[in-house]
Amino acid sequence: MRRVAAEWRALSEEKGLSIRQTVIEATGRQSCIGTPEAAAAETAESVAADAADGFILVPHPTPGGLGEFVERVVPLLQERGVSRTAYTGPTLRDHLGLPHPGERG
Numbered sequence: 001m002r003r004v005a006a007e008w009r010a011l012s013e014e015k016g017l018s019i020r021q022t023v024i025e026a027t028g029r030q031s032c033i034g035t036p037e038a039a040a041a042e043t044a045e046s047v048a049a050d051a052a053d054g055f056i057l058v059p060h061p062t063p064g065g066l067g068e069f070v071e072r073v074v075p076l077l078q079e080r081g082v083s084r085t086a087y088t089g090p091t092l093r094d095h096l097g098l099p100h101p102g103e104r105g
Helices: 004-013 019-027 036-048 067-072 074-079 092-096
Strands: none
Touching: 004 019, 036 074, 067 074
16 A cells, blocks of 8 residues: 555645545546547547447536536447437336346346
8 A cells, every 4th residue: 555655645745636636636537638530539549449448427526517528429320329319118127128127027
């Protein structure tokens, strides 16, 4: 633990990072920065290479939340066929193709 703390401290000092920025940098959370087209292309490339089967979008670093991503990037991902355009039913079980309780699957 001391070694990890020392590495993180050195990283923070070297790059002038806040504690939050240091955690993000040290834990390898990927960031997708650029135009909507660049973000969609990078995301689609990861999906095509089987490097990802989903993404977690974190709204708190984005001042405006996820609205811009949803409005500008998601349609591009849908055009590329890597984001669904409709759901198969109203529940997660429907989306995953799982039977509902009491049904035979």
